[in-house]
Amino acid sequence: MGDLSINTELARRILTGFIHTEITRVGFKRALVGLSGGVDSALSCFLAAEALGAENVLAVCMPYETSSPDSLEHAQLVIDQLGVQSITIPITDMADGLIHQFPDMDRVRMGNVLARMRMIVLYDQSSVFNGLVVGTSNKTEILLGYSTLYGDSACALNPLGDLYKTQLRQLAAAMNVPQVIVDKAPTADLWAGQTDEDELGFTYAEVDKLLYLLVDERYTPAECVDAGYAKQFVDAVVTRIRRFHFKRIMPPVAKLSNRTVGYDFLYLRDWGT
Amino acid sequence: MKLTLGLAQINTCLGNPEKNLAKHQEYVGKALAQGVDLLVFPELSLTGYVLQDLVPSVASKASADDPILAELLKSSQQLDLVVGFPEEDERNRFFISAAYLSKGKIVHVHRKVYLPTYGMFDEGRFFAWGDSIQAFDTCFGRMGILICEDFWHSSPPYLLWLDGADIFLFTSASPGRGLSVDSKLGTSRWVESINQAYARLYTSFVVHSNRAGYEDGLHFWGGSTIFNPNGDLVCQAPYHKEGLCVSTLDLNQLHRTRARLPLLRDERTAMVQRELNRILSQDKNNSGR
Numbered sequence: 001m002g003d004l005s006i007n008t009e010l011a012r013r014i015l016t017g018f019i020h021t022e023i024t025r026v027g028f029k030r031a032l033v034g035l036s037g038g039v040d041s042a043l044s045c046f047l048a049a050e051a052l053g054a055e056n057v058l059a060v061c062m063p064y065e066t067s068s069p070d071s072l073e074h075a076q077l078v079i080d081q082l083g084v085q086s087i088t089i090p091i092t093d094m095a096d097g098l099i100h101q102f103p104d105m106d107r108v109r110m111g112n113v114l115a116r117m118r119m120i121v122l123y124d125q126s127s128v129f130n131g132l133v134v135g136t137s138n139k140t141e142i143l144l145g146y147s148t149l150y151g152d153s154a155c156a157l158n159p160l161g162d163l164y165k166t167q168l169r170q171l172a173a174a175m176n177v178p179q180v181i182v183d184k185a186p187t188a189d190l191w192a193g194q195t196d197e198d199e200l201g202f203t204y205a206e207v208d209k210l211l212y213l214l215v216d217e218r219y220t221p222a223e224c225v226d227a228g229y230a231k232q233f234v235d236a237v238v239t240r241i242r243r244f245h246f247k248r249i250m251p252p253v254a255k256l257s258n259r260t261v262g263y264d265f266l267y268l269r270d271w272g273t
Numbered sequence: 274m275k276l277t278l279g280l281a282q283i284n285t286c287l288g289n290p291e292k293n294l295a296k297h298q299e300y301v302g303k304a305l306a307q308g309v310d311l312l313v314f315p316e317l318s319l320t321g322y323v324l325q326d327l328v329p330s331v332a333s334k335a336s337a338d339d340p341i342l343a344e345l346l347k348s349s350q351q352l353d354l355v356v357g358f359p360e361e362d363e364r365n366r367f368f369i370s371a372a373y374l375s376k377g378k379i380v381h382v383h384r385k386v387y388l389p390t391y392g393m394f395d396e397g398r399f400f401a402w403g404d405s406i407q408a409f410d411t412c413f414g415r416m417g418i419l420i421c422e423d424f425w426h427s428s429p430p431y432l433l434w435l436d437g438a439d440i441f442l443f444t445s446a447s448p449g450r451g452l453s454v455d456s457k458l459g460t461s462r463w464v465e466s467i468n469q470a471y472a473r474l475y476t477s478f479v480v481h482s483n484r485a486g487y488e489d490g491l492h493f494w495g496g497s498t499i500f501n502p503n504g505d506l507v508c509q510a511p512y513h514k515e516g517l518c519v520s521t522l523d524l525n526q527l528h529r530t531r532a533r534l535p536l537l538r539d540e541r542t543a544m545v546q547r548e549l550n551r552i553l554s555q556d557k558n559n560s561g562r
Contacts, residue, residue, distance in 0.1 A: 003454075006453065007452065007456055009456070268489045270488050271288055272286070272289060273286060
């Protein structure tokens, strides 16, 4: 129960096939990844390079002035190891253009601005590079709502969204993502010393096992407590899942007609391909 | 008697019957080159699987007048075919159907009886439920067709067995799920184990033709199989990719297995009927109806 070990070869096969198919069937052959220096974007970049060929992948580094120097260094390790194309576009000037208008802007608000600036840069580059943006959000983040809507969660397709963080690390290690990236503390790198686990108040190792029971195994919260998880922890996670559900769905359209997008106008994105 | 059987483990273009017809014809060409007698395509092979609101615009009539089936009926002059399509009946109900075509004729049409409408599946929203499970005669013996969820239930294969089928033709568009440490997905293990069990329990050939490819984030895992009446794996198509898998079946294996293991001879069908009647006449519901 709660064993999150995965067969990395099988995951790799399915996910590279997914990236290749879902990009080429709509007439593209290239992909972009916003490379942060963390393990999630590194793994997306590795998968995209294997699926499409390194020459068809553009790694976009988008540092802000407070970004850790480690982040760029680690991103460069990925670029050098894979031989993907790369471009560095600092977002300091564009972000500060907004941030400086609001001296009282708090850290969370500023973090959202940075994430959305990066989205603008990435989508702008996608039209130049003629490729699709490959996402980097993992299942843990998606379920906890630990992302910026229309920011880091924006993408054309997401190969990582059904892998918990601990599973994603297994796949990253198996694909030879540099060990220093696999091992380092996950961070949104919005301010010095920030880590995801400090901010969330629990570790990925702990929360992944709990999420697995709640979501994959359909345990009730009470059953999770019976299985040994602290009630406060279970309640906090259950609340987060519900509270941030809006980030996981398209904005609801107010229904007026007999046929409405989102309710009874139902087609896959792959319609006709 | 020998039967050279081909499993056409294809990917499809979602909602484009003409393009999928061209792929069927390509596979017919490949199969003929390998001496195939019967070529089995997967579920909804002419349209793709997650059709949703596309169903009414891509459905075919199960008739020689239908332009898509007419082309396949021409091909069936050269080899027998099982093809999958959304079928529109004369009263405009839509079914998930599979047709057995031979010598220019539609020999049999099976309409999917069990439409999964739970979890990731929503078939009952878009399709009508078939309500018949019948075996049919071919020049290679008596066969039966079931479509995906049909054989996740144990009663449809049982009915086909009692109705005389010796060769079970199962078709699927099975989305892969259940990643673990195992080298196979949970779905693959499940489907392979039940198909092997049916082959053993019914001392029959069990043929499974599954899809390959992707539709949005769904991945169809392939791995089509044939099990012989001993439950031994005769052949398996590769996982996760398209391909034609051809194997020549020695149909005399039915004789040898059933001489050793007379499960069919000893099956007590009248008792089953009596007990079913008793169970169904009870006021208490212990199962679905």
